[in-house]
Amino acid sequence: MHNYFFRSPSEWNIEDFLKNCKEQKTTRAKIGIYITCLNKILNDENEENQRRETAQKLLNKYRTASFVLFNSDLYARLLFKPLCRLNSGTTGAQGDKTDRKLAKNWELNREPEKIPSFNIYNTFSGGAQTIGTVNDRTFITGSSKRDDDNQTKQTKQVLFHEKGSSGKGRDILPNGTKIKKPAPLNLIPSDEDSSDDDNSSQVDDYSSQIDDDFHQADYYDHDDDSDEEDAPTPEESLNSVLSGPKNWILPSGENVCNIITKNTSANAMAIKRKKRLSAVEKAILRYGASRIIDLSAHMKQWFSLEDRRFMMKDHMSLLQVPDLTDEESSFIxxxxxxxxxxxxxxxxxFCVKKFTSSDANSYVRKISKIYLDFIYRSEDGDMLDPAHTEIDIILKACSYIVEGLRKILVVKQRWGESFCPLSRNTDYKNGRKCDVRFLSPSGVDLGEWEFASNATPQKAIGDRCRSARINQSILNGLLNRNLTNEQAKKINVPFLQIAGTNGQMLIEDSIEGFYVVFPGPKFELPTKLQHIEKLKSSINIIKSVMDIYEQISEIVETKGSTSNALDSIFGSDDLYLSKPAHYKAELIHEPWWTPKNNKTKVTDNKKI
Incomplete structure (x- = not known):
């Protein structure tokens, strides 16, 4: 605890603290100590009430707002502002940010302190060549000592401190070079980062940077005061987001919004100081920010069996695979x-005979063609060798089933890492890569499937989370069309995840403002002829998904979209904006995507 806070609470104020704090030189570091001490006082139950109340007031005056569940949570502040808005509990006092402004003014007007001189070296050339010296905010360039005898030392002075008290020009050097702020800390690996592996020996130590980046984001949150005034208050954000979720009550009496908020907050608090996040921890963070409830993954533990059944009751018929006819069962x-x-x-x-004698549009003709292909492909041995790839899974163990079922269907598919345009944002200009996309005749995305060469926990969990968010984008695209309430009720996105030869059917739908992923039946693709009995369930599940695509395609092909590509460039104009009128339209929420990794890493903390 800093000595300053042993004074009477009535004497505490930010300017006096900054003036008396001698342990650190920079204002940012002083602010870090200030907030840390106030947090300790506030969270210490043994502290006097007056000290705790004063600490809370000062924190509210410095911060934008204080959320009860996320009061000291770094991840919630830096990464999950949308998640904070899900909090249906009481928010803390709205801060007026006067202390933030006072701290900035104090920084601009204070007398510069004498900073000890130090040398800057270039070690990349193998030696210890001196680049220059920093002496009281003045950078003096010069040659190395080895060249001092042969060359005349050249110096060039650059003032590091800002000019005047207005703050203008503080980020511009005399030569016109602009000093850029450091990029914010990216605590979660990028969604496109293929090197992400829990078993990797490389450890990313986030903990040493957490406090600095928190204070940096807090202190330099807004450079323009006008932006601060225009920003929505927490109450406004809550009202705009919680139009439905707060009313979703389960048979147990629990509010779904409270369950999600409580558990995602607990997850964020638990991983705050972790050096490396597990696949489950990362998935929960991403699900929470995207407002996804994945009942097929570890999130199902948050709900009782009775509650899960209640949530799934309207989707059970979609998740059930229809029985085969007597003719089809007899053939198989x-x-x-x-x-x-x-x-x-x-x-x-027998397959050839059945295929040629069956009606061209019959299901038994399609099944006979699939079994014909399977026998032909696997007659000489295994369809997959032990070193199979993801492409092998797609081409050898799955595509012949899809192609066989697709005869006479209007739905088409695009194989091989095409980009889903509905999942675009500033970081992902083309959208996210998909292993296979299913499209309507006019090219409307209906669903996306993910494949992996092997069923490893890290890859499977990450793929499911990623696929849920891509299909959330696809579901939003479908719901942005001019649908009636009855048509919107029928709109959902079924999809498959296949890891190795194991797969599962999943369905994603928008319910009460959340995007819920429901678990369907599992299956295993046969890769050997003696495993032919596994082919029946694989065909039925894939057929069930494609039949749903057909039904949805029929709806959206006759309904135009209300979204406009120019809106994403120039923003929408409320005077002319046409929004869907169905009951799900107001609850559309965009998925949250991890910003792409910054490949530039700073290896020397003393570099300027």
Whole structure:
């Protein structure tokens, strides 16, 4: 605890503290000590009430706002402002930020202190070449000592402190070079970072930078005071976001919004000082910021079995795979028996016969073609070798099923890492890469599937979270069309995740302002002829998803979109903006995407 706070609480104020704090030289570091001490006083139950109340008031005067659940949470401040808005509890007192402005003015008007001189060296050339010397905010360039005898030392003085008290020109050097602020700390690896692995020996130590980056973001949050005045208050943000979630009450009596807020906050607090985040921890952060409830993943532990059944009741029929007809079941049973009895040629000829004799639009004709392809592909051995790749999974173990089922369908697919345009933002100009996208005849995205070469925990959890957010973008695109309430009720996005040869059907829908991912049946793609019995469930589940795509395609093909590409460039104009009129339109929320990693790393903290 800083000695300053042993004074009477009535004497505490930010300018006096900055003047008396001698431990640190920079204003940013002083502010860091100031906030840390106030937090300690506020959170210490043994402190006197007057000291705690004064600490809370001073924090409110410095910060933009104080949220109860996120009072001291770095992740919530830097990364999850949308998540803070989900808090349906009581917010803290709205701060007027007067102390923030006082601190800035104190920094501008104070007398510059004498800073000890130090040398700056260039170690990249193998030696210890002196670049120059900093002496009381003046940078003097010069040659190394080795060249002092042969060359005349040249100096050039550059004032580091700002000119005058107005603050103008404080970020411009005399030669016109602009001093840029350091980029904010990226605490979560980029969604496109393929090197992200829990088992990696490389450890990213975030903890040493947490406090500095928190105070940097807090102190330099707004350079222009006019932006601060125009920013929405926490109450305004809450009212705009919580139009529905606060009313979603489960049979247990729990409010869904409270459950999500409490658990995502607890997750953020738990990982605050961690050096490396697990796949689950990262997924929960990203789900929370995107307002996604994934009942297929670890989030299901937040809800009781009764509550999960209540949440899924309107989607159970979609998640159930329809039974086959007697003709279809009889055909599949016959083929399976022939293969088990090693009558492979007979099974192949039987498939050919069934295919040629069946109606062109019948399901049994499609099934016979798929079994025909499977027998032909795997007759000479395994379809996949132990060193199979993601492309092998797509081409050898899955695509022939999709292609066989797609005959006569209007839905088309695009294989091979195309970009989903609905998932664009400033960091991802083209959108996110997708392993396969399903499109309507006019090119409207209906769903996206993710594949992985192996079912490893890190990859599977990350892929599911990423796929849920891409399909959230697709769902938003569908809901931005001119739909009736009845049509909007039928709009959802089914998708598959396949890792190795294992897969699962999932359905994402917008419910009460959240995006809920429901778990469907699992399946396993057969890769050996003797595993032919696994083919039946794989076909049925894939067919179920594609049938839903057909139904949704029929709706959206006759309904135009209300969104305009120019809105994302120039912003929308409320005078002419046409919004969908259906009941889900007001609850559309964009997914949160991790900013791309800054590949430039600072290796020497003493560099200027």
């Amino acid at each position: 049973t016959t083929i399976e028996n022939m293969v088990i009895e090693k009558r492979i040629n007979e099974a192949y000829e």
